[in-house]
Every structure is written in structure tokens, then in C-alpha cells.
Amino acid sequence: MKNIFLIFLTSLFFTDANAQSKIDTSQFKQSAKFIDKLLESNVDSSYSFIKQNLFAAKKQKYAYGYAKSNLQLARYYTLKGENDSSLLVTPIAIKYARISKDTALIINSYLFDARSLSSASKFNKAIEQCMQAQRFSENTQNYKLSVKVYHDLGYVYSNIGLHQQAINYYRKGLFISKQKEDTFNIANISGRIGGEFHYLNMFDSSLINNLNGLKHFKLIHHKRGIGATLVNLASTYKSLKQIDKAIETINQALIIRTELGDEYAITILKNNLVECYYDKKEYQYALTLAKDAELRCLKQNELQLIDQNYNNQFEIYQKLGNYQMACKYADMSLQLKDSIYQSTNLKGLNELQAKYESDKKEKEISLLQIEKKSAEEKSDADKKRRNLILISVITIAFLITIFAFILFKKFTESTRQKTIIQSQKQIVDEKNKEIIDSINYALTIQKAIIPSLEELQQDVKEAFVFFKPKDIVSGDFYWNTRVNDYLYFVVADCTGHGVPGAFMSLMAISYLSEIINEKKVLNTHEILNLLREKVILSLNKSSGSKGKRDGMDMVIIRINLKTLQLQFSGANNSIYILRGNQLEELKGNKMPVGLYTENTTDFTSLEMPLFANDKVIAFTDGLPDQFGGPKGKKFLYKRLENIICENCDLNLANLQEAISTSFETWKLNNEQVDDVTVLGIKI
Numbered sequence: 001m002k003n004i005f006l007i008f009l010t011s012l013f014f015t016d017a018n019a020q021s022k023i024d025t026s027q028f029k030q031s032a033k034f035i036d037k038l039l040e041s042n043v044d045s046s047y048s049f050i051k052q053n054l055f056a057a058k059k060q061k062y063a064y065g066y067a068k069s070n071l072q073l074a075r076y077y078t079l080k081g082e083n084d085s086s087l088l089v090t091p092i093a094i095k096y097a098r099i100s101k102d103t104a105l106i107i108n109s110y111l112f113d114a115r116s117l118s119s120a121s122k123f124n125k126a127i128e129q130c131m132q133a134q135r136f137s138e139n140t141q142n143y144k145l146s147v148k149v150y151h152d153l154g155y156v157y158s159n160i161g162l163h164q165q166a167i168n169y170y171r172k173g174l175f176i177s178k179q180k181e182d183t184f185n186i187a188n189i190s191g192r193i194g195g196e197f198h199y200l201n202m203f204d205s206s207l208i209n210n211l212n213g214l215k216h217f218k219l220i221h222h223k224r225g226i227g228a229t230l231v232n233l234a235s236t237y238k239s240l241k242q243i244d245k246a247i248e249t250i251n252q253a254l255i256i257r258t259e260l261g262d263e264y265a266i267t268i269l270k271n272n273l274v275e276c277y278y279d280k281k282e283y284q285y286a287l288t289l290a291k292d293a294e295l296r297c298l299k300q301n302e303l304q305l306i307d308q309n310y311n312n313q314f315e316i317y318q319k320l321g322n323y324q325m326a327c328k329y330a331d332m333s334l335q336l337k338d339s340i341y342q343s344t345n346l347k348g349l350n351e352l353q354a355k356y357e358s359d360k361k362e363k364e365i366s367l368l369q370i371e372k373k374s375a376e377e378k379s380d381a382d383k384k385r386r387n388l389i390l391i392s393v394i395t396i397a398f399l400i401t402i403f404a405f406i407l408f409k410k411f412t413e414s415t416r417q418k419t420i421i422q423s424q425k426q427i428v429d430e431k432n433k434e435i436i437d438s439i440n441y442a443l444t445i446q447k448a449i450i451p452s453l454e455e456l457q458q459d460v461k462e463a464f465v466f467f468k469p470k471d472i473v474s475g476d477f478y479w480n481t482r483v484n485d486y487l488y489f490v491v492a493d494c495t496g497h498g499v500p501g502a503f504m505s506l507m508a509i510s511y512l513s514e515i516i517n518e519k520k521v522l523n524t525h526e527i528l529n530l531l532r533e534k535v536i537l538s539l540n541k542s543s544g545s546k547g548k549r550d551g552m553d554m555v556i557i558r559i560n561l562k563t564l565q566l567q568f569s570g571a572n573n574s575i576y577i578l579r580g581n582q583l584e585e586l587k588g589n590k591m592p593v594g595l596y597t598e599n600t601t602d603f604t605s606l607e608m609p610l611f612a613n614d615k616v617i618a619f620t621d622g623l624p625d626q627f628g629g630p631k632g633k634k635f636l637y638k639r640l641e642n643i644i645c646e647n648c649d650l651n652l653a654n655l656q657e658a659i660s661t662s663f664e665t666w667k668l669n670n671e672q673v674d675d676v677t678v679l680g681i682k683i
Contacts, residue, residue, distance in 0.1 A: 025062070025064070025065070028053065028056070028057070028062070028065050031049070031053055032053065032065075032068050032069070032072070034049070035049050035050055035053065035072050036072070039072065039075055039076065039079065040223070040224050040260070041223065041224075041260065042259075042260065042261060043076060043079045043080060043260060043261035043262060044261045046072070046076055047076060050069055050072050050073050050076060051073075053065060053068075053069040053072075054066070054069035054070065054073065057069055063096045063097075063099040063100040064096075064097075064100040064102055064105065066092075066096045067092075067093050067094075067095075067096035067097035067099075067100055067102075067105055067109060068093075068097075068105060070089050070090075070092045070093040070096070071089075071090070071093040071097075071105070071108065071109055071112060073089050074086040074089040074090045074093060074112055074113075074116065075112065077089065078115075078116060078119075078264060079260075079261065079262050079263065079264060080261070080263050080264075081263035081264050081266075081267060081296065081299050081300040082299070082300075082301075083116060083119050083120055083264075083300060083301050083302055084120075084301050086116045087113075087116050087117065087120060090109065090112055090113035090116055091113065093109040093112070093113075094106070094109040094110060094113060097109040103136055103137075103139065103140050103142075103145075104140070104142060104145060106133075106136050107133045107136050107137055107140075107145050107148070107149065108145075108148070110129045110130070110132045110133035110136070111129070111130065111133045111148060111149065111152040113129045114126040114127070114129035114130045114133070114152055114156055115152060115155060115156070117129065118155065118156045118159040118160075119159070119302045119304075120301070120302065120303070121159075121302075121303045121304065123156065123159065123160045126156045126159075127153075127156055130149065130152055130153045130156055133149050133152070134149050134153075137149045143176055143180055143182075144182070144185070146173075146176060147173040147176050147177055147182070147185050147189075148173075150169045150170065150172045150173035150176075151169070151170065151173045151185075151188070151189060151192065153169040154166040154167070154168075154169035154170040154173070154189075154192060154196075155192070157169065158192075158195070158196060158199070159304065161199075163196045163199040163200050164196075164200070166192075166196050167193055167196045167197070170189050170192050170193045170196065171193070171661070171664065171665050172668065173185065173189050174186065174189040174190065174193065174665070175665045175668070177189060179630060183216050183219055183220050184216075184217075184220060184222065184225070186212075186213075186216050187212075187213045187214075187215075187216030187217040187219075187220070187222065187225055187229075188213065188217075188225060188228075189213075190209045190210070190212045190213035190216065191209070191210055191213030191214070191217075191225070191228060191229045191232055192213075193209045194206045194207070194208070194209030194210035194212075194213060194229075194232050194233075194236070195210075195232045195235075197209060198232065198235055198236055198239060201239070203236055203239050203240050204653070204654070205657055206232070206236045206239075207233075207236050207240070208654065208657075210229055210232045210233045210236060211233070213225070213229045213232075214226065214229040214230070214233065217229055223256055223259075223260065224256075224260055224262070226256060227253050227256035227257050227260065227262070227265065228265065230249050230250075230252055230253035230256070231250075231253050231265060231268060231269060231272070233249050234246045234247075234249040234250045234253065234269075234272055234276075235272060237249060238272070238275065238276055238279065243276050243279050243280055246272075246276050247273065247276050247277075250269050250272055250273050250276065253265075253269055254266065254269050254273075257269065263296070263299075263300065264300060264302075266296065267293065267296040267297055267300050267302075267305055268305065270289065270292060270293035270296055271293050271297070271305060271308050271309055271312065273289055273293075274286050274289045274290045274293055274309075274312045274316075275312060277289060278312065278315065278316060278319075281319075283316050283319045283320050284320070286312075286316050287313070287316045287317075287320070290309060290312050290313050290316060291313075293309050293312075294306075294309050294313070297309045303336060306336060307333055307336045310329045310330075310332050310333040310336065311329075311333055313325075313329040314326050314329040314330045314333060317329065436472075439472045439473060439499060440472060443472050443473050443502075445506070446473055446474065446477075446502055446505065446506065449477075449479075449506060449509050450467075450477055450478060450479065450509075451478070451479060451480055453465060455480065456480055456489075456679075456681070458482075459482060459487050459561060460487075460681045460682060460683060461613075461682045461683065462651060462652040462653075462681070462682040463652060463679075463680065463681045463682070464652040464653060464655065464656040464679070464680050465478060465656075465677070465678070465679045465680075466623075466656050466659050466660055466663075466676065466677070466678040466679075467676070467677050468622075468663070468672070468675070468676040468677075469675050469676075470622075470672045470673070470674055470675050470676075471499075473499060473501075473502035474501060474502060474505065474675045474677075475493065475494040475495070475496050475500070475501015475502060475504060475505060475675050476491075476492065476493050476494070476501070476505070476620050476622065476675035476676070476677040477490075477491075477492055477494070477505035477508065477509060477677075478490065478491045478492075478618075478677055478679050479492075479509050479512060481512075481513070481516055481517055483516060483517065483520065483522065485560055485561045485562050486522060486558050486559070486560060486561070487558070487559045487561055488516060488556065488557065488558050488559075489556070489557040489559075489616075489618065489679065489681065490512060490554060490555070490556050490557075491554065491555050491573070491618040491619065491620060491677055491679050492505070492508060492552045492553065492554035492555075492593075492620070493552060493553045493554070493573070493620035493621060493622070493674075493675070493677070494508065494551075494552040495550045495551060495552065495594070501675065504550075504551075504552060505552075507535070507538065508531070508535070508552060508554075508593075511531055511534045511535070512527070512531065515527055515530050515531060515534075522558070523558075523567065523605060524556045524557070524558050524567050524568060524569035524603075524605045525569045525602065525603040525604050525605040527556055527569070528554075528556060528569050528571060528593055528603040529602055529603050531593055532551075532593045532594065532600075532603075535551050535552070535593055535594045535595075536551075536594060536595055539551070539594065539595055540595075550594050550595045551592045551593050551594010551595055551596070552571070552592060552593050552594060553571050553572035553573050553592050553593070553620070553621070554570070554571050554573060554593055555568065555569070555570040555571075555573045555574070555575050555588060555618050556568070556569050556570075557575065557616060557618065559610065559616075559683070563609075564609060564610040564611065564612075564683060565607060565608075565609055565610070566607065566608050566609070566610050566616070567605050567606070567607050568586050568588075568605060568606045568607075568608075569588060569589075569603050569604065569605045569606075570586070570587065570588015570589060571588055571589060571591060571592050571593045571603065572588060572589075572590060572591065572592055573588050573618075573619075573620070573621075574586060574587045574588055575616060575617065575618045575619075576616070576617040576618075576641070576644060577608070577610075577614060577615070577616055577617075578614065578615040578616075578617060578644060578645075578648060579611065579614050579615075580648065581645060581648045581649075583641055583644060583645055583648075586606050586608070588603075589601075589603050589604060591603075610683050611683070612683060613682065613683065614682070614683045615652070615680055615681070615682050615683075616680065616681050616683070617644060617678065617679070617680045618678075618679045618680075619640070619677060619678040619679070620674075620675065620676065620677045620678075621674070622673070622674040622675050622676035622677065623635055623640060623659075623663060623676045623678060624636050624637045624639075624640060625673055625674055626663065626666060626667055626670075626672065626673055626674075626676070627667075627670050627673060628666040628667040628668055628670045629666050632670070635663070635666050639662070639666075640659070640678075643658055643659055643662050646658075652680050652681075652682055655680065656678075656680070659678055663676065
């Protein structure tokens with residue numbers, strides 16, 4: 001009751017109504033924007049302005065201004081490496097932001113609190129604050145707030161060490177930012193994704209994303225963003241064993257961060273510089289840098305940075321032969337890890353315990369008040385009231401007894417039914433397990449038959465395959481073989497997906513191997529004609545298959561390794577030839593390989609010469625038919641063509657990454673509609 005009264009008083013003194021405030025709100029907001037710019041460019045000079053605004057807002061009881069100033073003060077403390085101070089201020093910002101009812105300010109306050117909590121390794125509470133922000137963002141049309149929620153959720157999951165989940169959240173924010181052509185957020189999130197790929201040891205992907213972020217930050221001349229991206233790039237160069245390049249990049253970042261007065265980023269860079277000189281085997285100099293970094297880490301009070309520093313010193317002392325100091329820092333690191341673990345896993349229990357104790361105390365107070373009142377009640381009216389209560393209690397007890405009896409009977413019946421249901425469920429679970437085990441075994445067989453990437457690359461410069469089944473096993477398949485100087489590639493989409501499609505794919509691969517490798521049928525159109533005969537014969541063995549449209553759509557490509565002459569035949573599918581930045585489509589016949597209700601003719605073939613570095617790309621319709629995007633529409637072939645052309649200068653591994661990223665970003669939370677296969681080779 002006391003807390004409710006305090007909140008009521010606060011809401012009287014702090015409102016966001018301009019009519020009740022003497023402060024010039026327009027002038028205040030201009031001042032706040034100026035402070036935001038100072039926090040980006042010169043942290044130290046912002047402090048006095050923040051304090052002035054904080055005092056003015058408090059004096060004039062201006063809730064929005066008081067919340068905004070406290071949020072800026074929290075950011076100042078974070079940039080100066082004083083995370084503990086930031087954690088004391090952000091709850092005040094949240095409180096008065098909610099009083100002001102400004103949705104954007106509420107969301108930003110919750111998110112900044114989440115980031116500060118995450119830096120202090122209080123991950124459970126950090127995620128809880130992010131979710132609060134997400135609830136408010138659902139009621140706003142401001143896309144930047146949605147992007148920021150996804151960004152900060154990614155930041156928290158990254159700090160926990162769940163880097164794939166972090167990438168998923170970052171990609172959601174990047175998708176919205178690209179739609180809105182928001183250069184800052186494209187730059188910022190690209191750099192974040194680059195950092196996550198680094199944690200996953202995917203250094204090429206890390207380098208691509210970081211360079212993309214740096215390019216966009218330079219477009220808008222964003223000094224802090226350039227500095228942050230240089231931090232990520234330095235780590236990537238170090239992991240790629242380009243130590244001198246990493247040191248050069250760190251020093252560039254240090255210059256920018258020192259100009260900005262960003263102690264937190266400087267601390268990260270100092271730790272990273274220690275590791276670079278350790279890799280160069282300059283152990284004594286690395287130790288000197290580590291001691292300087294240790295003081296900064298302790299002042300920053302971010303447990304992850306302190307642990308990194310302790311590990312660095314442990315390894316340096318080992319190399320210097322000082323095993324006593326090495327053991328000391330190893331022990332300090334272990335103790336710190338225990339602290340982080342307990343903070344992460346016991347937080348929820350502590351909150352429940354605190355709530356329990358609070359509720360218990362309130363009940364005890366209520367009981368004491370009732371007892372005191374009962375002792376003072378001595379009048380006849382009180383006696384009558386007690387008698388009435390007694391009668392009521394007896395009546396209620398009687399009714400409870402009746403209801404208890406009824407409930408007991410229902411419980412007995414429910415228990416019997418539950419036993420039957422559990423028995424039936426056990427039978428269903430066992431059958432389901434047998435089915436899943438069988439499907440997994442079928443997957444093992446399918447994987448054994450479908451060629452590996454190494455097999456695809458044997459006779460060409462490069463190859464890639466983006467293969468994503470809808471279910472455990474796939475109705476799509478790809479296959480290759482070589483006969484003398486002829487190299488064959490097949491990409492096919494069988495009727496259906498899952499188990500039926502997988503059986504069809506295994507049958508097709510068996511027939512293809514017989515036709516090409518054993519019977520030596522070498523022309524692509526003749527191969528398709530003969531394959532169609534075999535598929536129809538097999539399907540018509542069952543009378544129930546007559547009249548159906550079962551079979552497969554496919555392309556078959558033959559390359560003469562001596563002359564580089566390409567021969568192509570297709571059943572309902574096409575292929576792309578990418579030469580430089582020019583994309584050409586070769587179309588197949590409009591009929592499948594299999595049962596078909598319309599008139600069928602012989603398949604035909606197309607021929608054309610290939611040149612060195614040409615890229616041949618084959619695909620099924622799973623990717624173009626995928627629903628997603630902001631309006632739930634199909635991906636379409638045009639979007640696939642644009643991706644191929646935009647990434648024409650990249651190697652095939654990076655082209656695969658671009659296709660995979662575009663697919664996942666487009667699909668988001670939508671169900672995958674079909675098996676997806678895209679195969680590419682470079683001549």
C-alpha cells in the first residue's frame with residue numbers, strides 16, 4: 001500500500017503535460033539532441049550539459065526530461081567504463097519514462113538497462129528487460145524501435161555466448177533496415193553480424209560483414225561506427241593470422257576511441273592488443289600492456305573483459321616461466337567464471353525467493369492487524385458478527401465437504417482416464433520413435449548416395465550446393481558422374497517431399513547411373529527420354545498410379561572437359577549461365593520426367609560453348625516458391641537472379657552464403673514450403 005501511495009505522489013509531481021510545466025520543452029529537446037551528438041563525438045564534454053538538464057527537469061517536475069537526462073547520464077557512465085554507476089541510473093530513467101508515457105523513451109530506457117545488465121553478466125534480467133521493450137514496440141509504427149529491439153536482443157544473446165541466436169535477431173533487424181534503406185542501421189548491424197561470425201570461427205563471413213559495415217559507416221562519416229567496426233576487423237585479422245594488420249587496425253581504432261573518450265571500447269582494444277603481441281611472441285611487452293589493461297578492466301567492472309585479461313596474463317606468465325603468477329591468474333579466472341555462472345543461473349531463484357519473503361511478510365502484518373482488531377471488539381454487535389461468521393464457516397465447511405466428495409469422485413475417474421491415455425500415448429510414442437528412426441536411417445542412405453562437395457569439385461575450379469530439405473529426408477536431389485571426357489551434373493525435384501520424395505530420388509539416381517555409366521547413353525535428351533520410360537514403367541506397375549502426374553522435374557548438364565562445349569536438357573526447369581556480370585537463362589522442355597496427362601514428345605537439348613571462369617547454376621523451384629518477406633509473398637526467380645548478379649564477383653562459397661542468408665531473411669518465421677536446392681559450378 002505504501003508503494004502505491006509513493007507512485008501516486010510521483011505521478012502528481014512528474015507529468016508530461018506541457019500545460020503543467022514551466023520548462024520550455026522544445027528548447028529542452030534541442031538541448032538533449034545536442035547532448036546525444038556530444039556523446040557520439042566528445043564524451044567528457046557532455047557531462048556538465050547532462051547535469052544542467054537533469055537539474056532543470058527535476059526542478060520543473062518534467063517527467064520526460066528527467067527520464068531522458070538520466071538515460072543520457074547512464075550512457076555517459078557506460079562510455080567512461082563505469083558500468084556500476086550506469087546500473088544505478090537506468091531504473092530511474094525507466095520509471096520516469098513510463099510516467100511520461102513516451103513509448104520511444106520507454107523502449108530505449110528498457111533496452112539500455114538490458115545492455116548494462118548484460119555487460120554485468122546479469123543475463124536473465126537483461127533478457128527480461130528486452131522483452132519488456134519488445135512488448136511496447138508492438139504498439140508503435142516506428143520501425144527504428146523494432147530494429148533496436150532486435151539489435152539489443154542480439155547483443156544480450158551474444159554476451160551469453162549464444163551466437164547463432166544473436167545472428168538470427170540481428171538479421172531480423174537488418175532485413176527491416178534494408179527495406180527502409182537505413183544506412184546507419186545497415187552499417188551497425190552488419191558489423192554486429194561480422195562479430196558473431198567471428199565467434200563462430202567463420203572468419204571469411206566475418207570479414208565480409210565487417211567490411212560491409214565499415215563501407216556504410218564511411219558513407220555517413222560516422223566516427224564512432226568506424227571505430228567500432230575497426231575493433232571487429234582487428235579481431236578477424238588476428239584470427240586469420242594477419243597479426244601486423246590486426247595491430248595496425250587496433251591502433252587506428254584506438255586513435256578514434258581516444259578522441260571520443262570511449263573508455264569501454266579502449267579497454268576492449270587494449271585486451272586485444274595484448275593478444276596480438278602474445279601471438280608475435282613478444283611476451284614481455286605483452287605483459288606490460290596486460291597490466292595496463294587489467295586496471296582498465298577492473299575499473300570497467302565487466303566480468304567478461306576481466307576474465308579475458310586474467311586468461312591473457314595466465315598464458316603470458318606460462319611462456320615467461322613464472323608458474324607461480326600463472327597459477328594465481330588461472331585461479332582468479334576460475335573464481336570469476338563461478339561468479340558469472342551463479343549470476344546467470346541463480347537469478348530467477350533469488351527473485352522468486354525475494355517475492356516469497358515479501359508476500360509472507362505482508363500476510364504476517366495483515367494477521368497482526370486482524371488479531372489486534374479482534375481483541376478490541378467487545379460489544380454485543382461484535383459478538384453477533386462473530387456468531388454470524390461461525391455459522392457462515394460451518395455452512396461453508398459443509399458445502400466444501402460436499403464439493404470435496406464430488407471432486408474426489410471426478411478425480412478418481414480422471415486418474416483412471418489419465419492412466420488409459422498415458423498407456424495409449426506410450427504406444428503412440430514408441431511407434432513414432434520407430435518411424436523417426438526409420439526415416440533417419442533413410443537419411444543416412446540418401447546422404448551416402450548424394451555426392452559430397454569434394455566430389456562435385458573434382459573436375460571443376462569451384463562448386464557449391466545450397467541443399468535444405470523441408471523434412472528430414474528430401475525429394476530434391478543432386479548428382480554427378482564422369483564418363484571419359486564428359487562431366488555430368490543433375491539437379492532434380494521429385495513429386496512430393498519427405499519420405500515419398502526421397503524414395504523417388506533414390507530410384508532416379510539408380511536409373512541415371514544405369515543409363516549413363518553402364519549403358520553409355522551420353523546425350524542429355526536421350527538420357528531424359530530413357531529415364532522417363534523407366535520411371536513410367538515403374539510407376540505403372542501399380543494400377544493406382546495410372547492417370548496421376550508423378551515423376552520429377554530436372555535438369556541434366558553435360559560438359560566436354562576438352563572442348564568446354566555444354567549440352568543441356570531440362571524437364572520443366574532451366575539453368576543460368578553467368579559470364580562476368582551477364583546472366584543468360586537456358587530453358588528446358590515444358591513436361592516432366594514421369595507420368596503426364598497431356599501429350600508428350602521427345603526431350604530436346606541445347607548446346608553452347610563455355611569459357612574459363614563461366615559459372616553454371618542449376619536449381620529447383622523450392623527457393624523461388626518460398627513465401628515470406630514483409631507481405632508474405634513468393635521469393636520468385638527474379639530475386640534469385642538479382643542475388644546472383646549482385647554477387648557475380650564473389651567466389652562460389654560467398655555466393656552460397658549470400659543465397660542462404662537471403663533465403664533465411666526472406667522466410668523468417670514462415671514455414672518452409674518445399675525442399676530447396678541450388679547448385680553451382682565454375683569452369
